[in-house]
Amino acid sequence: GNSVTQMEGPVTLSEEAFLTINCTYTATGYPSLFWYVQYPGEGLQLLLKATKADDKGSNKGFEATYRKETTSFHLEKGSVQVSDSAVYFCALRVTSGTYKYIFGTGTRLKVLA
């Protein structure tokens, strides 16, 4: 079946540190991949996406590359800020049939000043 596995958190970093949050997936066909971010007390917001292999999604200094050979979509940022503290969700969209989304369990990031 389809699934998404994320590294468990929480991840605690100092401001300006390098961030990596790992995400791997299992899917039939050719899914689209997403990173969503959830700030405290809010709903999820799309952070970036990639729709085919080798695509790189980027937004607000975050990047992730769709790696079909390793079935991965790791999130990276070169220099995190306190304002990046949030929960990050990796997700895939099954493109055949019903267009349902599968979400990972989320990784909480805390950035210290």
Next chain:
Amino acid sequence: NAGVTQTPKFQVLKTGQSMTLQCAQDMNHNSMYWYRQDPGMGLRLIYYSASEGTTDKGEVPNGYNVSRLNKREFSLRLESAAPSQTSVYFCASSVIDREQFFGPGTRLTVL
């Protein structure tokens, strides 16, 4: 544009009570979804509606019913609430082949 709106924001129920969570979107999206979010579990799909007039079960539909009232509105009903349904509920909408947009959530506690 308000995006996706949900009411209420907070609700406390007693076991066995019923309630309906309301969701509306003003983005002319075809598809709408209901998720629940529990600690350590991520988001789990309860029901979805690929288009107006259709609804389908997701991963955890037991204890819930839905109504796609029109293209804008998609409601979630708990007929007889149980403590296991204590959760944060999110509604989302999308164009069929694009990313989802989420509402702010409803925090439900069942005593």
